[in-house]
Amino acid sequence: MTLLTDGSPNANPYRLPRDVRPDRYDIVIEPDLDAARFVGEVHIEATVHAPIDSVTLNAAELECSDVMLSQGGTTSGAEISFDPETERMTLRPADGRRLEPGNLRISCTFAGELNDQLRGFYRSTFVDEAGEAHTIATTQFESTNARRAFPCFDEPDFKAVFGVTMIVPADLMAVSCGEVVSSEILADGRRRDTFADTMQMSTYLMAFIVGDLEATEPIDVGGVPLRIVHVRGKSALTGFGLEAGAFALAWLVDYYGIGYPGTKVDLIAVPDFAFGAMENMGAITFRETLLLADPQKATTAELLRIVDVVAHELAHMWFGNLVTMDWWNGIWLKEAFATFMQVATTDAFRPEWKRWDEFSIERGAAFDVDALSTTRPVEYEVVSPADAEGMYDVLTYEKGAAVVRMLEQYLGPDRFAAGVHNYLERHSHANTTTTDLWDALETSSGEPVRTVMDGWIFTGGYPIVSVEPHPSGLTLSQHRFVYGTARSGADAAGPGGPGAGGQGSAVWSVPVMVRARLADGRTVTERLLLSDAAANVDLGGTVEWAVVNAGGHGYYRVRYSAGLLAAVARQALEVLEPIERYGLVDDTYAAVVAGDASAAEFIGLVTDLGSETDLHVWQRTIGGLKGLHAIAEPDGREALSVLIRDLATTALGVLGFEPQPGEPDLDRELRGVLFEAAGGRGRDELVRARARAIFENATDSSDAVEPNLAAAAVQVVAAAGDETDYGRMLELYRSADTPQSELRYLQSLLLFEDAALFKRTLELFAAEVRTQNAPYLLGAAMTHLDHGPAAWAFIRDRWDELTDRFPQNSISRMAGGIRGLHTRELAGEVDAFFAEHEVPQGALTLAQHIEKMWVNVRLREREGARIGQDPAAPAS
Template sequence: MTLFTDGSPDANPYRLPRDVLPSRYDIVIEPDIAEARFVGGVVISATVQAPVDSIMLNAADLECPRATLRQNGSSVDAEVTFDAETERMALRPADGRRLEPGELQISCTFAGELNDQLRGFYRSTFVDEDGEVHTIATTQFESTNARRAFPCFDEPDFKAVFGVTMTVPADLMAVSCSEVVSSEILADGRRRDTFADTMEMSTYLMAFIVGDLEATVPVDVGGVPLRIVHVRGRSALTGFGLEAGAFALAWLVDYYGIPYPGTKVDLIAVPDFAFGAMENMGAITFRETLLLADPDKATTAELLRIVDVVAHELAHMWFGNLVTMDWWNGIWLKEAFATFMQVATTDAFRPEWKRWDEFSIERGAAFDVDALSTTRPVEYEVVSPADAEGMYDVLTYEKGAAVVRMLEQYLGPDRFAAGVQHYLERHSYANTTTTDLWDALETSSGEPVRSVMDGWIFTRGYPIVSVEPYGAGLTLSQHRFVYGSAGPKSKPSGDASGSAKVAGPTAESTGGIWSVPVMVRARLTDGRTVTERLLLSDASAYIDLGGPVEWAIVNSGGHGYYRVRYSAELLTAVARQALEVLEPIERYGLVDDTYAAVVAGDASAADFIALVTDLGSETDLHVWQRMIWGLKGLHAIAEPAGREALAVLIRDLATTALGVLGFEPQPGEPDLERELRGVLFEAAGGRGRDELVRARARELFEEAVGNSAAVEPNLAAAVVQVTAAAGDETDYEQMLELYRSADTPQSELRYLQSLLLFEDRELFERTLELFASEVRTQNAPYLLGAAMTHLDHGPLAWAFIRDRWDELTDRFPQNSISRMVGGIRGLRTRELAAEVEAFFAEHEVPQGALTIAQHIEKMWVNVRLGEREGALIGQAAQSPDS
């Protein structure tokens, strides 16, 4: 990774000088929704730190016809010049005077377009129950898009107070970060709403929304009014979101020990939204599917996701809004912690959902990227706005949250929470760096947090801890876990039996030492069970457990951000007793680590299949999800005969488990059992192609279409998938109509995704066209990416994206392009992989260059996995115990 500057504002051409510091913005804005335009004015109160000849602000895609500067009672017009590359605007006194240290008032008028790129000040549309199209004007400013709505000092450490006045049509609702303090009807019939001042905050947290909206009656949460704002006609879908929001706000106030820093909370459902949600201070915006729901129709996973996202954004009100990173290289400071807090909050909201166990799945996505040679540290230098956009990935969110969770478990929850409170109290309304957080946690815990954590944050990758029995304990050793080199390798040669020869560890995999908080639980040969804690900070260490070991689980509790490789003796012992002696999260780790070893070439597909077969009596949802995803991954790379054999194994495992669980939901059944039934049903009828399950799916589908309450939601979602996988053109037309007429955001997305599962080529081509034209741009890129993972038609989807690249990248939000490209990981032939790599050598994605490199590397990893294991999977599936 090349670093372009020393990180200081003076050395970075994209950063503003520090000679003028803003303290207040008074913004007047008038959106013209019909003409997709807006005009406005801003007065910025600032302080000049040293004599200057000009002032530099940020502005992009704006017209600024007039600007004035006022100092010491004297005003002067300013000459305005723009630098499109750095998105900066210079104001120079027209009379050539120099601005002296002291107070300064900057006034600008401005105008711009309400764009369709889901950033800055943009348009969102919805269709009401009468078929009429309505347009909303809304904002998305993170990371560097406030400058597209008004001239400003658009960097996180330029904190200021914001006063907002909006002039809007009288029949529309206006929302901003604070409450309305005055409202008047103007002579032309429009309404002018003035909002209370905000707290001191960064520009990216500002928001204003106007449209045909309505709000729920506020819920009082410890004196803070909380409500949901939504498009007209969707009030029936707000109850669950309000319940989740009220719980999360109260729980977070208690955890942080600091009152909510704003005056109100609006949770705002926006029909078109490029992100999942955005923590604008007091005016949090969401995708509709992540806020509005009917609990009687939504799956457990869909409801959990709503609680997660609501909690995540509310956690930001303190960690991010009250205390803000100094610069965008510190995005992880707020996003990783908010991800950690969302899981903790959801776990408190519904303990029976076992949210920390499910986090293992999300951590696994970070593991997958972080095992690549093209991975990056959690924190690295950010120079340009494109660099900042590229940081919104699983390493910032999931890896960051995983190492925070590991630290919390190592320090203890109480000491960790005390450190967080100390950090927030000390730095309220200010900006911080990673060092400030470590200082606070060291003060609260007395532990050397910085020396432990810096390696996890500033070093790319993660370790694998190897475990061997030795004397009266274990020897542990660590080295970096990697999948292999980034580019194509020659196809592995085979021996006389056809087994692929796997190369040993790469040079890179033998390096890297972390301070690894290791939790060990072991059964000794004398029958005692012991637990120990060790900070593994060297390449290897011995841990005395007081006697010879029968079996051991390293990463006890499953919260460490590292993989584990057991000796053959220990692995056999622990796998044989896994269902009896391991917690579900530990069994998940065993399955996940084994599959990763297969991908890396350190284990065979047969090893994974044998482990899954041994765990066939598993009853935990999350372990089953990992087993099935692993089997599906092998199914995708298997040669045709092997694919069929593995389908039989998936069918047998899933139907046997369904027989134990029961095909029909029971009254009072735990939520996770209902979700497990859906997972098993989909596996049996999808990849398993079980005809009885497919027939039952069709019966249930017809029942659900006639009466949506007739089928339990988790099973109903699986029924849609199975019916689509076995469906014909008539089924396709019905699914398409159900998508277009869906009465909840979750149902709309469910039917839309089902169109990807049809096997007929012509129907698949119709789906690609639908995604490129009709589907909202917030969803289409992700769906096109998923299309490339289709077992039979992935190459067709790639050709579609390749041939229409310019059209698609012009239409879709820029931050979604790298996510669309993620689907190339599902392309499985060497020829296609070479074509894809050559294509992206000529087609740059500035906001996701590093992410694209990661996708390309993982594509090659999967190609090599198929070449190594594809011909062997059938034999392994037929003889899983061999």
């Protein structure tokens, strides 16, 4: 349903009236873990701003009763009416009196179910080392699910102070946003824990958790106690997360120039969690795999991800919690900045990980969506809760962070940081809109930030900057980069032209960094703002080679003229930084998908870069070759397998097959990437034999195996595995001693080529695997080279069952696997299916998945038969 509004809350049926605002909540909640129920009471101190006949607040999936309204010494009951569609509860004084401006106290008792949908107040389970099952009650309120735990004014600009009391079994631990200030044993043997008041904050940041948990001893970080809370028996896995958390908290305080706004930090590992983590104020919840780890067994990528997520959530304590977006259309204001800050923090934590180079991969995922006609602006109108859920995607996070990084590099880090400090300081404990941020950055930098940035935030898509030589330098021109929208028949015209490279009408203010070598031997740099469709850049002479988007941080693609491309590619390993070479490879592959370059051009480029030593360039190279391998005809697949094998084994020979003491972490990760490529798509028999030896040693011996190589060996063994290997992987998944190992072995089950084993995997995902993981794994199953269609048929036939079982916000992510389907017949079937099956919390995301599926159909039809042909031979 699309509702047109005039932009004001009163015009939106999902918004609450603004005539009553909460000031304080006192919540008492009693979870019954055995019965999967909870009861509670809430007392809300509010302010009435105009005479009213009723009070409207949010409540969903709750039984509410005993409502009392107190004002001016008079207390009366209330008539309750519910609107399930808008999840609103209206209270009318039973005595018919009007409520006047001034203080108002709202009291209510409530009851609800501890649900299994991983939202609101829900249950999570785990089995301890003795085989005993335990239940935890925990919360996930963002975006609009606090209303499922207690009646409240569940919108981000209704900030208030929260006081929480929990009544729980005496042998269980309770955690909330504040520290425990009193604890007493009641006559019935339960324990009553009262927590310190929170700062003034939004409902979505409240949390309460109870279960068989334990906590590490707190670490003092500048006067703030920080600890990790986890299920019993996993204390040995907390050290790395504590180290990351302590570093991030101290670094962020220094960067922001503002003290931590809470009184304590609990990082809480939850066995079942729909998202990666959630920035509840002072009680941050995480998936176990993103907080608990054994550094001796985890890969570099797994450890980096933990630092990232810990830093992301702590960054929210300021960006999101202290200063909060006014309404859900501004989600990017917190999520993009938290993503930007996580990369900056991780880069400071381990500079040798080259985290900003790694971010290029994540930015590429945003590029991929943003090249579709079904893309959206970073910020757009949000009407309903389902609209808000649809905002949690790569455009909010990765595109938002990418344009923020581009702005930071253009303004300079010091001026940018000063603007961030001014923004946070000026708006502490308040709500903001995008223009408030631009104003702060304009004040600190003196640059026209709003003029530059509005196009990036309020317009979908991005430009491709074309580069041509000019007698005194370069000619730059921009147009929108799009893949095209045709679903059947010949390619239809995209915006401004046929195929994907057609010129769109949008023009951005593009911060362009240029580095060029002139014919006279000088190397020059230039910074400019490309605000028109085209411009000449005077560099002082004829250009020998040039890199546009120098530094690699711009959110745009670059397409060089044939001569400039050949010149820069020829010298890329000598004159380009790794992040710039990454951009060259990524932009070329995107041009292939768009129909602006051939697969042969991409293959030629990466073959010329065969002496590459950088992890991230290799990851993009192998990713591109695997993408072409997936859509190639049998002969082309074989040719690409040979190429992947040759490139990867040659690079392994230079790097060395065996890890060396003291070598860089990224070299170890690169070895794993190359090893998996050679033994997987490359099907190298020597690598496969070596992988089996590594796998057996890692699982049957106490000898330590380097984690990146051990993880790669698991993938290679699975790709060539039989039923015995499958049984071993399944056993290792079920008995894994770390969250990372559990997920690693679970994912390996997707790689087996035997059709019967693959079907077993699908059944396992549907029935046994935790619902936090299963939808994503089923989506990934559709990308299997041989069995993707079978995975689609499984999901199609079991759709009702799966969508009933899985959290609703995960359904569009499960459907994302359709991007791996690339035959016209199958795409037509998928299209027809989703025309009759809605995905309410991800309608736009689903439309993007469908469009990208058709983009891949056209890529296969255009390039599939040409891959592996002799370039000199005529096309068939």
